[in-house]
Amino acid sequence: MFIANNNFTLLPESYLFSEVGRRIRDFKQVNPERDIIRMDIGDVSLPLPEVVVRAMTEAINEMGKSETFHGYGPEHGYSFLRDKIAATDYALRGLTHISADDIFISDGAKSDLGNLGNLFGRNLKIAIPDPGYPVYSDANIMDGNGGEEHNGLFSNIIKINSDTQNNFLPIVPEGAVDVIYLCFPNNPTGVGITRSQLTQWVEYALQHKSLIIYDSAYEAYVRNPATVRSIYEIDGAEKVAIEIRSFSKTAGFTGVRCGYTVVPESLDFNFSDGSKANLNKMWNRRQCTKFNGVGYIVQKGAEALYTAEGQQAIKSNTDYYMNNARMLREALIKKGMIVYGGEDSPYVWFRTEKGSDSWDMFDALLHQTGISSTPGIGFGKQGAGFLRLTGFNTTEMTRKAISRLNESLIDL
């Protein structure tokens, strides 16, 4: 008799953004005349850059002719793209110790964040930030890495809390943990991390032989030179850290699906019998077995981002969203809110006065102003009372949202 994976019964009923979407749909059905300004899920509004459109159109034409057709590609991605990532995103920024062989092209950050658990042994202690992107905990619970559940807490999941006390910069745990998820610039708080602050985490991981999974999906939004863009800026990180990046938020790839994950060849850990486990080789084996690589046309589109025109498009797109985020930040500060983010990140995170339950505030904001947000509680207990807004809508809609916020009687 087939028995289903019990761990699914331990998950929240629905994925956070599915629930946000459901509430917005319900609201629209009851209020078809209201127009909604989407500032919830981190989806972008600017179209694909022209240089990407041209490259993908050319690639499609290649695929339509026998002489230039491309069938199965390498599971870890084409060299033409891996080489350019290594050269531009790493070597050019002084990180010459990251090479093309360390880079795996993915169909986006969520897939790799979800699947990396396949590399984990059993019964590891896993440190997950609260607030944090819900995939970190959901994926681990689903995979049975949570351990014993009691009142919604899991014996193997150690929450690393952050809050207004530590400016939403979590500090290293006192005991030993085996896996650490970190995300900077942070989703949802928008907070960046400095080199000295991140060095503490890398040193902790080196000392405890922990694996860091560093979600760096928003690095292109960093503006402050003191803020870290890659964890490999920190000495020794290549021995303990996997870094995950995405083209979704930098170049409008949310509907195209491409990103990359760096699993350095120097990432040596052990199996339980003490024998050597090289995570680069293991991830390659996992991808060869359970993935067929990202499509050729998509990878040609991503490659175009590494031309001068492509790099300019990334700069221009991220500047546009950053300007929106800054406007939101300033408007909320003017209203007397406590606000984080919006400086090295497209996310603005703010505390509502009423804020014991973020879903109440989510509903109040939606019903009174037609603005959809993401409730902080969806990112963990420490998010209670907070809402996340994104700078990803158009500037026009962001301005409209700000005037609605200013005019509304809503008591945030």
Place this chain on the structure above:
Amino acid sequence: MFIANNNFTLLPESYLFSEVGRRIRDFKQVNPERDIIRMDIGDVSLPLPEVVVRAMTEAINEMGKSETFHGYGPEHGYSFLRDKIAATDYALRGLTHISADDIFISDGAKSDLGNLGNLFGRNLKIAIPDPGYPVYSDANIMDGNGGEEHNGLFSNIIKINSDTQNNFLPIVPEGAVDVIYLCFPNNPTGVGITRSQLTQWVEYALQHKSLIIYDSAYEAYVRNPATVRSIYEIDGAEKVAIEIRSFSKTAGFTGVRCGYTVVPESLDFNFSDGSKANLNKMWNRRQCTKFNGVGYIVQKGAEALYTAEGQQAIKSNTDYYMNNARMLREALIKKGMIVYGGEDSPYVWFRTEKGSDSWDMFDALLHQTGISSTPGIGFGKQGAGFLRLTGFNTTEMTRKAISRLNESLIDL
């Protein structure tokens, strides 16, 4: 201290097709003057159909303009594609009980075959065909579903053997198994299955409450009306079976990446405490958590296959490869070989006289004729002594391969 997933140490050193690729590269390096005819991995040679090129070009242009840009899509796929699949591949063939809500768009069969194990409880008995596509066993071993390993055998993996005795049609096991992988038309043997034969498996699954994972990637190659195209042709299958399909081999999508998996809403099993586990809901939760859906442009390309022109292109592509497979089949029969497949499938599977070790024969064929094959042993012990050739090369190259086979002194 991070400990890596021990199950990786139990896997074959490299994935079958990676090993085949390595041997071909090595041969080429030593013999740069030899031209190789690739008949190993099931990669296609015909370019994307024009109707797909047009649809994808249009979709890219939409993505390049703000008004028509598409960001994140639904994790389970766009309705425009799910609806057409349900209408064309199912309802039109009389399978009206399969609806759009049962269909999940994927980036290819391998990803879903690899990831479906996420739905499995612990310690299930898993029946895997031998010979069979290596992903079935590799993915399960990697996920720790294999149980105890002893001399390369796993306590929870029951091999369902097929061989010349049963014409490579495995028969239902005597004991109870919980999960059953089946693939028809079969990879690697090319053998199709009739309704009465498949009914035995569905009845077995209904009786034992087993889950069938039915790999139907080659259904478009079925020519004999008595051969099954979808497992849902069998009464009750919608209560026990997941069906996996791909556009890779029907429309040149190996480098585009799109397929679909049918997880019927009627697929109710239990968790270990006896509570109801609906696999459609669980798979949706899995995909929402660990996947961001297939890109818009790719799904528009797949949608174009459901126009009259698209359906004609599938017919014409599959006819072309089937003609190659038939030629290979006939040539090998003429040489006195025992040959399977090539009638409802693009694969030709034949026994070599010398064949105690297929890797020897693989090397001999490559070195003497420059033809690359896939060694049967790579698909399991029952494949020893067999080689698989594919009809996916061009007709010109297939003819060339046949004359090399006829002229060679190689004693197959």
